[in-house]
Amino acid sequence: MSNTEIMTMEKFELGFNGSAVSALSEELDGLGAPVLDKIKIPSGGGLVFELPGENPETPDLATELEGVIVNHHPVNAYWADKYNGANESPDCSSFDGKTGIDQQGEVNDCSGCPYNSFGSDGKGKACKNMHRVYLLRSGEMMPMILTLPPTSLKNLKDYLQVLVMKKGCRPYQAVSKIQLKKDSNGDGIVYSKAYFTFVGVLPADTAALMADYSASIKRSSQNTEIGADEYIQK
Secondary structure, eight states: OOHHHHHHHHHOOOSOOHHHHHHHHHHTTTTOSOOOOEEBOOSTTOOOEEEOOSSTTSOEEESEEEEEEEEEEEEEEEOSSOOOSSOOOOSEEESSSSEEEETTOOEEEGGGOGGGSTTTBTTBOSEEEEEEEEEEOTTOSSOEEEEEOGGGHHHHHHHHHIIIIIIOOOGGGEEEEEEEEEEEOTTOOEEEEEEEEEEEEOOHHHHHHHHHHHHHHHHHHTTOOOOGGGSOOO
């Protein structure tokens, strides 16, 4: 066992226990999913995450995030109008990256949607293919949502492959670190990309409890509303 893994086990603390998770699920039955705070990735190549603080006008800032990824899944969102600064709901959204529902309630197949094809928005897609990561930080009871833009998806994919194939663990069994790096596209537009680093594994008893917690979060958080603040508008 490496020194990094030993250090991680000592400093990562659960902010919940099994009975607390069961109690929350029971109390919220029929009332919808719990409200989860969202972490924002800055525009323009910024390297500091914005986290909700006590004052909505002054968010907390962090150059890195560390915690356990208890859930992750694709989300798609399409806005017909250009971003105007308001946190508006998308005209069509998908919580699994496969089936979209527009504001009129019509169900659409994302794989055949013209807005979800390359070239529908210049060189890219009019529908934004994003990915939500649910990160539980040490000492906290509920995870926060970090929504990755399309430009960060390969980094997440590569990291998950490393976890499963080389480290032999699932995301909810490990502590991960997330940082931002600056990059630019062919048009010279600067943006931020998320990078993931393996910190260490959780002890067996904590990992077992985290498996149940992860399953609970997957059941309760899948339909958390998508907002324009989750997509970095360039």
